[in-house]
Amino acid sequence: MTQLAPTTSARADDGQKRFASLDPRTGEVVAHHPVASEADVREAVRAARDAAVFWAGLGFDGRRARLDAWRKLLVKRLDEFQQLISAETGKSADDARTELALVVEHLHWAAKHAAKALGKRKVPSGMLMYNFAATLEYRPLGVVGVIGPWNYPALTPVGSIGYALAAGNAVVFKPSEFTPGVGVFLAETFAQVVPEYPVLRTVTGFGETGAALCASGVDKIAFTGSTATGRKVLAACAASLTPVLLECGGKDPLIVAEDADVKAAAEAAVWGGIFNAGQTCAGVEVALVADAVYDEFVALVTRKAAKLRPGGEPDADFGPITMPGQVEVIRSHVADALDRGARAVVGGLESIRPPYVEPVVLVDVPDDAKAATEETFGPTLVVTRVADADEAVRRANAHKYGLGASVFSRNRGEELADRLRCGMVSVNSVLAYASVGALPFGGVGDSGFGRIHGEDGLREFTFAHSVARKRFPALLNPMTYDRGSRTMRHVLRMVRVLYGR
Ligand code: NDP
Numbered sequence: 001m002t003q004l005a006p007t008t009s010a011r012a013d014d015g016q017k018r019f020a021s022l023d024p025r026t027g028e029v030v031a032h033h034p035v036a037s038e039a040d041v042r043e044a045v046r047a048a049r050d051a052a053v054f055w056a057g058l059g060f061d062g063r064r065a066r067l068d069a070w071r072k073l074l075v076k077r078l079d080e081f082q083q084l085i086s087a088e089t090g091k092s093a094d095d096a097r098t099e100l101a102l103v104v105e106h107l108h109w110a111a112k113h114a115a116k117a118l119g120k121r122k123v124p125s126g127m128l129m130y131n132f133a134a135t136l137e138y139r140p141l142g143v144v145g146v147i148g149p150w151n152y153p154a155l156t157p158v159g160s161i162g163y164a165l166a167a168g169n170a171v172v173f174k175p176s177e178f179t180p181g182v183g184v185f186l187a188e189t190f191a192q193v194v195p196e197y198p199v200l201r202t203v204t205g206f207g208e209t210g211a212a213l214c215a216s217g218v219d220k221i222a223f224t225g226s227t228a229t230g231r232k233v234l235a236a237c238a239a240s241l242t243p244v245l246l247e248c249g250g251k252d253p254l255i256v257a258e259d260a261d262v263k264a265a266a267e268a269a270v271w272g273g274i275f276n277a278g279q280t281c282a283g284v285e286v287a288l289v290a291d292a293v294y295d296e297f298v299a300l301v302t303r304k305a306a307k308l309r310p311g312g313e314p315d316a317d318f319g320p321i322t323m324p325g326q327v328e329v330i331r332s333h334v335a336d337a338l339d340r341g342a343r344a345v346v347g348g349l350e351s352i353r354p355p356y357v358e359p360v361v362l363v364d365v366p367d368d369a370k371a372a373t374e375e376t377f378g379p380t381l382v383v384t385r386v387a388d389a390d391e392a393v394r395r396a397n398a399h400k401y402g403l404g405a406s407v408f409s410r411n412r413g414e415e416l417a418d419r420l421r422c423g424m425v426s427v428n429s430v431l432a433y434a435s436v437g438a439l440p441f442g443g444v445g446d447s448g449f450g451r452i453h454g455e456d457g458l459r460e461f462t463f464a465h466s467v468a469r470k471r472f473p474a475l476l477n478p479m480t481y482d483r484g485s486r487t488m489r490h491v492l493r494m495v496r497v498l499y500g501r
Pocket residue numbers: 147148149150151152156174175176177178205206207208209210211212214224225226227228229230232233247248249250280281282323375377403442447
């Protein structure tokens with residue numbers, strides 16, 4: 001069956017251009033959605049400005065009550081939400097449920113911790129400024145534009161939306177053209193608990209709608225998607241000095257040390273590489289395996305991966321490739337690796353039957369093959385033999401991406417994790433950091449910059465507001481034209497005593 005890309009349809013009666021979102025399992029239309037024009041986006045941002053004033057005015061407690069009510073509503077409608085995610089992405093029911101479990105965990109965490117992370121607090125004023133009281137608070141930016149991908153159409157945007165809302169901002173959200181219904185569901189359910197103003201508004205459409213959001217005068221853009229589009233977003237936002245958060249792609253390694261529990265590592269590599277059809281930014285793309293345990297690891301991975309089958313039924317091991325164009329990327333990576341001498345120990349080119357791709361496990365992949373250097377984003381796994389865990393760390397750190405990583409080692413897990421140049425590491429597990437509300441999520445290098453989740457994720461959507469209040473006159477004040485040479489002599493003597501030794 002050939003997958004169809006979302007298509008624009010004729011103008012509807014209201015003159016609005018619409019497009020269809022399709023079920024990648026069947027090609028059937030899930031729903032039609034408006035293509036928001038530049039003017040529509042501008043209007044949404046204008047309305048969000050008033051909404052932002054109302055929302056910020058609720059304070060931390062008022063916002064927490066609403067965000068908690070939203071979370072409970074999402075839990076109440078979980079089955080319906082899961083079915084919508086599965087319909088637009090094709091992902092299995094359990095992959096969608098896992099995504100939603102993390103959505104509500106993060107909404108809960110952000111609402112609960114915003115006041116403590118961002119609220120006004122005293123900070124030490126320092127020895128030179130002993131006569132001042134210093135306070136710091138983190139204030140909302142105003143209106144945040146969120147641009148999301150299709151692979152986790154609820155979780156990735158909520159990583160920005162939930163934290164931006166908890167910090168007191170209004171949000172205008174542009175979902176992927178492949179998952180517009182999920183974006184609409186988020187905004188509609190939110191409006192049920194916040195009916196007064198459009199504090200969270202979704203604008204649907206294609207890349208042009210996202211580009212319009214970048215140029216709309218929002219106070220920040222939080223982008224999650226490919227590195228290539230991330231570069232365009234950054235360039236567009238430079239013109240108006242709009243700050244940007246970029247959550248981009250990855251090529252995450254799983255390191256298996258000589259002393260690893262090889263069975264657990266193989267289990268994690270297969271799940272981390274293949275669940276959600278491998279369409280996970282921080283999924284396992286490459287296993288770097290110490291020579292001493294390589295043969296055992298490959299045998300276990302082969303046995304496990306060969307049993308998994310994609311399908312359209314809710315209980316399939318994993319679903320189809322959501323974005324039709326991605327199938328060709330996967331094919332080109334597998335073909336390029338095989339042409340250069342790699343071996344497929346599970347599957348091969350024949351595993352690619354759009355919209356499904358069966359598991360493919362490649363060994364002996366040359367370092368410069370696309371499957372070793374670029375994000376494949378499919379149910380494929382490259383297993384590479386390395387001398388030891390130290391070589392694995394060197395190889396991982398040489399990569400242009402730096403999103404997440406996993407380390408399997410009985411005795412050296414933390415030590416190896418500390419040496420990895422990437423945003424997040426799981427030790428003796430995969431993707432564990434993504435479920436911990438307190439841990440920031442994001443990458444370095446070509447994986448982008450800025451953070452969602454945790455206190456950093458809340459502060460990402462704020463600006464620091466600092467106040468220094470004079471409590472009483474200082475004995476020595478160098479910050480006045482009335483200072484004499486005696487004052488400066490004493491100040492310098494104090495500086496030498498306090499800071500020169
Ligand atoms: P894309 O980069 O293709 O699209 C991301 C979003 O940007 C979509 O909403 C898209 O709209 C929009 N967009 C497209 N062109 C522009 C433009 N010129 N200006 C503004 N917005 C634009 O990514 P995918 O949707 O294909 O998502 C997959 C990618 O996302 C992978 O690389 C994956 O690694 C990454 N990702 C990163 C995560 C992280 O946290 N680091 C998490 C999840 C995914 P439209 O769809 O309508 O074209």
